[in-house]
Amino acid sequence: MSAAGTVDTGTLLEVRDLTIDLPGHGGAIRIVDHVDLDVTPGRVLGIAGESGSGKTMTALALLGLLPHGAITGGSARFGDRELLRLSKREWRDVRGDDIAVVFQDPMTALHPMLTVERQLTEHVRRHLGVGRREARERAIDLLRKVQLPDPEGALGNHPHQFSGGMRQRIAIAMALACDPKLLIADEPTTALDVTVQAGILRLLKQLCDDEGLAVIVVTHDLGVMSTVSDELSVFYAGRVVEHGPTAALLRDPRHPYTRGLLDSLPDPTRPDEPLTPIEGAPATPANRPPGCALHPRCAHAVASCAGDVPPLLDIGDGRRLACPPDPLRSAS
């Protein structure tokens, strides 16, 4: 699986057949349907999809943060732990410790009334059981690691005294406080300005390279994916429709949905052409077409697409595709 020549240190998290059902008006609604993911230390896995694709629910399941009433199936092996069977108490030792999270809006992670020092050290002391002075040293190290200017000075400040980009760095520092093995970043740059975005993405990549951290980035933004992720899983209506090394997948997308998503983005080489959106609206979990969920919107659909759900099949070069007609296969 390791495509870019890094040493394969084995899988840290192995998700198999993950399904998530949420209670709905007319019975349970399947939000995530038989999803497989493999997360490796030192690499970034991208989960891409539009709203309602199940990408955020997948991330929440891996954090033990699914909404009340959710029923999960399948397995998520993290070392010798089965994440889907952990109790609330067991989650408290895993979440924030081995598995950390960064959300879209850093203010959801930061308490507006507490100083940065209080927030960082509380976390460190709770999970690592160290004293106040040691925790402060650790907090300064963390802020240095996320390249916050003047870490010592920053400790006494409150979140509102920082810009959005700096707040996100502080939130990342908090996530790193207990040396997690896995960092889940849900739309980490979506709320940030474009001129700041690159800095946060570079930081995530650096943490991955330097510390051997495994990262899952969840975003709808394929531009972000192109720059930060090593492997990419494209979600549509709760399923992975295409997976592969990011560069190969974006250069030569094989699933009509991936192709459609890329075509709907502005093309810098053809500014005068109108944008080419995927027609229709995304399928919602409550209203999922039978067979391939994309088939009502797909220009390449054949009769069999409305029949069985297409399986995600290996197509070589570390790529997997859930589109049996494979209409975009290059002629070669």
Add this chain to the structure above:
Amino acid sequence: MTVLELRDVVVDYPRRHLPTVRAVAGVSLTVGAGEIVGLVGESGCGKSTLGRAAVGLLAPTEGEVWFEGRRLAPLGRAARPAADRRLQMVFQDPTSSLNGRRRVGDQIRDGLALSGAEDTGDRRVGELLERVGLPARAASRFPHEFSGGQRQRVCIARALAASPSVIVADEPISALDASAQAQIANLLTDLARDLGVGLLFISHDLAIVRHVADRVAVMYLGRVAETGPTEDVWARPEHPYSRALIGAVLRADGTGELPEALPGDVPDPASPPPGCRFQTRCPEVFDRCRAEEPPLLRLGSGPSDAAEDRTAACWLHAS
């Protein structure tokens, strides 16, 4: 023909015990009939404040807004003059723009009635829905029955009900999914072309603006940094900030290239730096930038039509 004109608009937000925030510090802008003007900038640059002032939702502290040859009176307690209703706005979040408890057809009918249309019948409502790519029968449904992109179509249909000559659209696509973004961007472009509606398209996303807009104005910290025909600004950005903004656009091409981030952050609009507002982050800063604020300088080269509107507020271009 200019339909909407902003002249040296300044908008202050006074704060108790704190210095006033000058969100817009003197901006002039025109929108012609059927013309799409892109207003680009990052959060806090004042683009949304300017958009609100442009439709009269906010009273400018200084400067004037002219619409269809009359001076636009900011919205007050009294009903807005009927003629001013031809200036419409579309907001970022279609869900909060619509009443969730009323059928979308009734909400569009309100738009017709308020603009003084004679025909407020079902057929007219259906026509408007079809104009924005929804079936006429959608009129009997509620907002929650639609996807985000469809809801934004309803908002646009409601704006069209007033037969607008200008629509100010404030981040109309940024809350939508990628495929819906392209659909709504194309719809707005078509409306401007087919109906001759002027469009002020406010967005942080330069890549989309490039596809949509005829002319573009780049804002930074309450001031316009650069203006020009979109293609010209994209190909030859003359302000270092525009260059940085264009350079920061991520491309989903699989090359994995990560652009350089600009150093530092946008300064606090309550206390902008002396001289040029961009000098704290500018890679090409020199002494004059720290002392004097550059005005919008006309860049005199290029084909005559394009050169008319090509300006940059940067001392690099002082002759």
